[in-house]
Amino acid sequence: xxxxxxxxYIHENIYVPERLRAEQIAVHFNISPTYLSEYFKRNNGDxxxxxxxxxxxxxxxxxxxxxxxxxxxxxDELGFTDESHLxxxxxxxxxxxxxxxxxxxxxx
Numbered sequence: 891x892x893x894x895x896x897x898x899y900i901h902e903n904i905y906v907p908e909r910l911r912a913e914q915i916a917v918h919f920n921i922s923p924t925y926l927s928e929y930f931k932r933n934n935g936d937x938x939x940x941x942x943x944x945x946x947x948x949x950x951x952x953x954x955x956x957x958x959x960x961x962x963x964x965x966d967e968l969g970f971t972d973e974s975h976l977x978x979x980x981x982x983x984x985x986x987x988x989x990x991x992x993x994x995x996x997x998x
Contacts, residue, residue: 892919893933896926900942904949907969910942947983950976954992961988 899918903909909918915938916923930938946968953964965976977987984991 892929895919896930897934897941900945904942904945905967905969910969912938943979944983946970947980950980950988951984951991954988955995964988 896915896919899915900910908914912923912926916926919926921929927938930936930941934941936944949968950964953959953967959967961976962973965971965973968976970976970979980991981987986994
């Protein structure tokens with residue numbers, strides 16, 4: 891199933907931002923970027939970029955919870971532009987910045 895193959899490809903390449911561009915994924919699966927975007931949204935409900943962002947944020951949450959990595963290190967590992975970019979995206983989706991998220995986990 892191509893949908894599962896695409897998800898697997900994203901998960902495998904999550905640390906390699908240049909492989910996660912729609913053009914790269916489309917080339918890998920030998921389909922057009924437009925078809926890829928439409929197909930992905932139809933089969934997964936989210937756009938390709940939304941899915942990749944949400945998946946990265948799950949990984950960020952895991953690192954905040956189970957590691958002592960600094961936010962900047964997590965940003966580097968997952969291909970965010972920099973720490974402030976990660977802070978912005980995380981806060982947009984989670985309502986708090988990564989540091990506050992980690993502190994809240996330590997309290998509970």
